[in-house]
Amino acid sequence: MKNKFIVNTAAFRKENSAKLDQAAQIHRAKELGFAAIEIRNELLDGSLEELERISQQAQAEQLEVYFSVGDVLFKDQHLNPAFEQYLEQMRNLGAQYLKMNLGNFSYPNASAGAQLNDYLDGSFHLYLENNQAPNESDLQKTIAFFQQNTCPDISYCFDIANWEWLQADVYEAAKQLAPVTDYLHLKNFVYDNSNKKVTSLDKGILDWRRIIKIFTQVNQYGFEYYAEPDILQSDLELVQQSLS
Template sequence: MSTYVLNTIAFKNDLDNGVSQSKLVEKVEQLGFDAIEIRNEFLSGSSSERLQIAKEAENCGLEVFYSVNDVLVTGDHLNDKLNDYVAEMKELNSSHLKLNIGSLSDISKNELIEGLKSVLDGQFEINVENNQTLADSSLAVTKKFFEIIQDTDIQDIHYCFDIANWIWMGIDVEQAAEELKQVTTYLHLKNAAKVQDELTTVPLEDGDLDWRSLVKEFTNAKVFGLEYAGEPQTIANELKLVKEITK
């Protein structure tokens, strides 16, 4: 059974104008999604807002995913804020926390493994994702990270593969897909196109990537999230297209 998620960046104009993500939950449900992905950079930081989001999501029958624009590993240790992010996730009544990997250059294999085991309690999963920077999301580091994890009994760490972000890093998307498809359970779906010689995020049908063929590569993926600013009708139509090839 697949899960279809809408990231709140879909409503970027609302977010930029200070609208609380708690006000967006019903819109996500009306568009036909199973879950809402909350972005931590657009939260006020208050516990009351997170609890309100959880209440609205429960009322709408939506799961909550929590996206944090930060790294899992910083320097020679896990991010000092990781426990705070886990607590925020739980206030959102979520069991899905997503971050970028960061750099593994200064952390030992043992420190990484023991640190993760101390945080994971069997009640939630961590998804690591590729953002648009080599510093936080290089393909080599991502592969190394999962090679380390696969040699342990850690079960609750998976990969969120953003099909477009690789373009910003100059990495071949097909190569990245081949390297990471076995550990990917979550796909972030958007497209990219050059506008006035600058790369920009666009809806799936408006960009240069053959997103359909990419999605079909990921046989282990069960969660599909749309992540781009777009008109409601465009998002609803593209959700139908995604469902057609993933159900």
């Protein structure tokens, strides 16, 4: 399957900037050579008008839309009550991809899994992703979840840098989750004094080329870090070269 390159709107939001007109970034994403844009839920203003504007703009630019929600799929062992609302937002965006974090979920829990399966009707694809919160993205719970949930409409989005915040070895996590992963979120990190800081790909510590090679099933690559356009374009070309 042909590789798809996606840019998350975090790439266009300068540090400490709370707002971003995401519809206005769609043309920029197209110009930089991306095939899809990932809209961030926390940067939306909450209006239906904005969702429809993003959808129309993406259609005009012939860009696919992904929807990233910074919330958990499971709360207190139950499906998040806001899940239906996120699905509605996704559809108003003209998207068919929804991405969330696992959250507080442990097995056995047949009822919560059944609740989720009621929604997985083939009309969209659900991604689980590791964020930087250990209680929401635990590696062992994630492995257990996918052992119990084999529906083809759900798979993993592996963020290569966030494991540093989760105190898990990224290369070991990659090996364990590669069979259920078809989407990589690319970014890197450095130490700024004693604090970890997200960076563009070639400015960080991680051997991202080594990580990419572990994921033989992946064909979607998302770029999720702020960078100037020339750096984003350069990193996109580096990834494309590494895959050729």
